[in-house]
Amino acid sequence: xxxxxxxxxxxxxxxxxxxxxLIHETKLRVRYSETDAQGIVNNANYLSYFEVGRVEWLRAxxxxxxxxxxxxxxxxVAEVSAFYKKPAFFDDELTLSTEIVESKRASFSxxxxxxxxxxxxxxxxxxxxCVELATGKPRRVPEELxxxxxxxxx
Amino acid sequence: xxxxxxxxxxxxxxxxxxxxxLIHETKLRVRYSETDAQGIVNNANYLSYFEVGRVEWLRAxxxxxxxxxxxxxxxxVAEVSAFYKKPAFFDDELTLSTEIVESKRASFSxxxxxxxxxxxxxxxxxxxxCVELATGKPRRVPEELxxxxxxxxx
Amino acid sequence: xxxxxxxxxxxxxxxxxxxxxLIHETKLRVRYSETDAQGIVNNANYLSYFEVGRVEWLRAxxxxxxxxxxxxxxxxVAEVSAFYKKPAFFDDELTLSTEIVESKRASFSxxxxxxxxxxxxxxxxxxxxCVELATGKPRRVPEELxxxxxxxxx
Amino acid sequence: xxxxxxxxxxxxxxxxxxxxxLIHETKLRVRYSETDAQGIVNNANYLSYFEVGRVEWLRAxxxxxxxxxxxxxxxxVAEVSAFYKKPAFFDDELTLSTEIVESKRASFSxxxxxxxxxxxxxxxxxxxxCVELATGKPRRVPEELxxxxxxxxx
Numbered sequence: 001x002x003x004x005x006x007x008x009x010x011x012x013x014x015x016x017x018x019x020x021x022l023i024h025e026t027k028l029r030v031r032y033s034e035t036d037a038q039g040i041v042n043n044a045n046y047l048s049y050f051e052v053g054r055v056e057w058l059r060a061x062x063x064x065x066x067x068x069x070x071x072x073x074x075x076x077v078a079e080v081s082a083f084y085k086k087p088a089f090f091d092d093e094l095t096l097s098t099e100i101v102e103s104k105r106a107s108f109s110x111x112x113x114x115x116x117x118x119x120x121x122x123x124x125x126x127x128x129x130c131v132e133l134a135t136g137k138p139r140r141v142p143e144e145l146x147x148x149x150x151x152x153x154x
Numbered sequence: 155x156x157x158x159x160x161x162x163x164x165x166x167x168x169x170x171x172x173x174x175x176l177i178h179e180t181k182l183r184v185r186y187s188e189t190d191a192q193g194i195v196n197n198a199n200y201l202s203y204f205e206v207g208r209v210e211w212l213r214a215x216x217x218x219x220x221x222x223x224x225x226x227x228x229x230x231v232a233e234v235s236a237f238y239k240k241p242a243f244f245d246d247e248l249t250l251s252t253e254i255v256e257s258k259r260a261s262f263s264x265x266x267x268x269x270x271x272x273x274x275x276x277x278x279x280x281x282x283x284c285v286e287l288a289t290g291k292p293r294r295v296p297e298e299l300x301x302x303x304x305x306x307x308x
Numbered sequence: 309x310x311x312x313x314x315x316x317x318x319x320x321x322x323x324x325x326x327x328x329x330l331i332h333e334t335k336l337r338v339r340y341s342e343t344d345a346q347g348i349v350n351n352a353n354y355l356s357y358f359e360v361g362r363v364e365w366l367r368a369x370x371x372x373x374x375x376x377x378x379x380x381x382x383x384x385v386a387e388v389s390a391f392y393k394k395p396a397f398f399d400d401e402l403t404l405s406t407e408i409v410e411s412k413r414a415s416f417s418x419x420x421x422x423x424x425x426x427x428x429x430x431x432x433x434x435x436x437x438c439v440e441l442a443t444g445k446p447r448r449v450p451e452e453l454x455x456x457x458x459x460x461x462x
Numbered sequence: 463x464x465x466x467x468x469x470x471x472x473x474x475x476x477x478x479x480x481x482x483x484l485i486h487e488t489k490l491r492v493r494y495s496e497t498d499a500q501g502i503v504n505n506a507n508y509l510s511y512f513e514v515g516r517v518e519w520l521r522a523x524x525x526x527x528x529x530x531x532x533x534x535x536x537x538x539v540a541e542v543s544a545f546y547k548k549p550a551f552f553d554d555e556l557t558l559s560t561e562i563v564e565s566k567r568a569s570f571s572x573x574x575x576x577x578x579x580x581x582x583x584x585x586x587x588x589x590x591x592c593v594e595l596a597t598g599k600p601r602r603v604p605e606e607l608x609x610x611x612x613x614x615x616x
Contacts, residue, residue, distance in 0.1 A: 031514055032344055032345065032513050032514075033350050033352055033510040035344050035345035037340065037347045038230070040230075040345075042202075043205075043234060044198045044201035044205070044341055047198035047495075048196075051494050055493075055494065066553045069191075079237050080236050081234065081236075091526070091527070091528045126197075185363075186498055186504070187355075187356040187359055187506055189498050190499070191494065191499070191501045191502075191552050194499075196494070205341055206339055206340075209340065218399070243499075244499050245373070345531075346595070351509055352509035352510045354506075355506035384502075384546070388542070389543040390542050392542075395598070434505075441500070444549070
C-alpha cells in the first residue's frame with residue numbers, strides 16, 4: 001500500500017451511470033486520544049474520520065469546504081450509519097475510501113470504507129443537506145459545486 | 155419536564171410482546187467542546203450521548219457496565235445509525251430516551267430518541283455483540299444479565 | 309458528599325481581599341468515550357471538564373455564557389495548566405470545584421480542583437481574555453459582567 | 463516549509479549539554495470536529511495534538527509507544543501547560559515541533575511549538591512519569607528506551 005499522505009484520486013467510469021466517479025483515499029493514523037478503555041477506537045470517532053474523508057474528497061474534486069462556508073453555504077449531516085467489522089487500534093494506519101453514492105436536488109450521500117492492510121474493517125454512509133449558513137434553511141447545492149462535483153445533476 | 159438528574163425508569167407493558175420494557179431517560183447539557191464551527195453539536199458526539207444513554211439504561215436496570223467489564227465481558231458496537239432532525243446548540247438541555255429494541259442470543263440493539271423541550275431532535279440505534287474482553291471473541295450475554303435485562307430471552 | 313446535580317454555591321469571605329468569593333461545584337460522571345486505551349480518562353478531556361466548570365460557575369453567578377455570546381462577547385482561552393495526581397476511571401463520579409483566582413482589566417483566571425470521594429485527583433487553571441466575537445479583538449469584560457461576577461474590579 | 467508528511471528529524475547539538483537533541487516536526491490538518499462554536503480549535507484538542515507529537519517523536523527516535531505498551535510500560539501524563547497565542551481554524555495546516563526539554567530518573571518532559579505558516583500560534587509542555595501498566599506503579603524509564611532516547615541519562 002502506498003504510504004503517501006498526498007490525496008490519491010481515481011476516476012472510475014461506472015457502467016450503470018455512464019459517468020466518472022471519484023473515489024478518494026485518505027490515510028489516517030489512529031491517535032491515542034481516539035481509543036477508549038476497551039483498547040480500541042471509540043465508535044464515535046469513526047464519524048470524525050468520515051468527516052475528514054469527505055473534506056478531503058471535496059478538496060480532491062477541486063473544492064474547498066472552507067471556501068464553501070465563506071460563500072455562506074454548509075452541509076448539515078442528516079443521517080449517518082456505520083458498520084464496525086473489526087476493531088481499530090492505537091497507531092494503526094488506516095486508509096479511508098470516500099465516494100459520493102447518491103445525489104439529489106438538495107441532498108447527497110457519501111459512502112465510506114475503512115481499510116487496514118487492504119482489509120475492510122468498517123463501512124458507513126452519511127447523508128447531507130445543503131443549507132444557507134445564516135438561516136440554516138435548506139438550499140440547492142450551489143451550481144458550481146454541483147457541476148464540478150456531481151456532474152451537473154445534483 | 156422534570157429536571158432531576160436521577161434516572162427515571164418507566165416499565166411499560168407492551169402489548170405485542172407481553173413483557174415489561176424499560177425506557178430510561180437521561181438528562182444531558184450540551185458542552186461547549188461538543189459543538190463545532192457550524193455552531194451546533196458535531197454529528198459524532200451524538201454517538202457519545204447514546205453511549206451515556208445505554209450505560210445509564212443498564213444502571214437503571216440494576217446492572218453496572220463497569221462491573222460487567224470486571225467480570226471479563228464487554229459490549230462491542232457492531233452497528234450505529236443516527237438521524238439528525240434539528241440541530242442541538244451549546245447549553246441546550248436535552249433528554250435522551252433509551253430502550254432495548256431487539257435482543258438475540260449474542261447481540262442486542264438499543265434505540266434512542268433525543269428530545270429538547272419535548273420535541274424529538276434526533277433518533278438513532280446501536281447494535282452490540284457481547285464479547286469476552288481477554289480474547290475479543292463473541293460470547294452469549296451472561297445469564298444473569300440476560301435474565302435481569304432482557305427477561306431471560308437474550 | 310451530596311449527590312445533587314443542582315449547582316451548589318458557596319460564598320466565602322476571604323480575608324486578603326475582603327470580598328465574597330464564589331466557589332462552584334459541578335458533578336461529572338466519567339463517560340466511556342472520555343477514557344483512552346490506558347483505561348483512564350485521557351488528559352485532554354480534563355480541559356473539557358474545566359470548560360463545563362466555568363460555564364456552570366457563570367450560571368451560578370447569574371450569568372449565561374450563551375447570553376454573553378448573543379451580546380457579541382466571548383472568552384478565549386489564553387493559557388491552561390493541569391496537574392494529574394490520580395487517574396480517573398470510567399463511571400467515576402467526580403466533583404469539580406471552580407473559582408475565579410485572578411481578575412484584571414481584560415483577562416481573568418479560573419482555578420479548578422477535581423475530587424473523587426473527597427480526594428483531590430487533579431487541579432488546574434485557565435486564563436481567559438474577553439474578546440468581541442465579530443473581530444476577535446480583546447475587550448474589557450462587559451461592565452454588567454464585571455460588576456456581578458468580579459465585584460466591579462475587573 | 464516542506465509539505466512532506468514523513469517525519470523530519472533534526473539532530474541539534476546543544477552547547478549547554480553537549481548532546482544531540484532531537485526535534486521532531488509533525489504536520490497536522492485541523493479537522494472540523496476539532497473546532498467549536500467559536501469557530502476555532504477547542505482548547506482541549508491542543509493536548510491531543512501534543513499527544514500525536516510525542517508519539518511521532520518517539521517513532522522518529524526509533525521507538526514505538528505501542529511496542530513499549532506491549533512490554534508492559536506506559537507513560538502517564540503528570541502535568542500539562544498550553545499557551546494559546548493565535549486561534550487555529552478549520553482546515554489550517556499546522557506544524558507541530560516536539561522535543562524533550564527535561565529528563566530525570568522517573569519522569570521527563572516534552573516541549574511543543576505549534577506553527578502556522580512559520581508563525582508560532584501555540585506552545586506547551588507535558589511532564590510524564592513512566593509506569594508499569596499492570597500496577598500503575600512508577601518505574602524507571604526502561605534502560606533501552608533511556609539509552610536510545612535520552613542518551614543514557616534518564
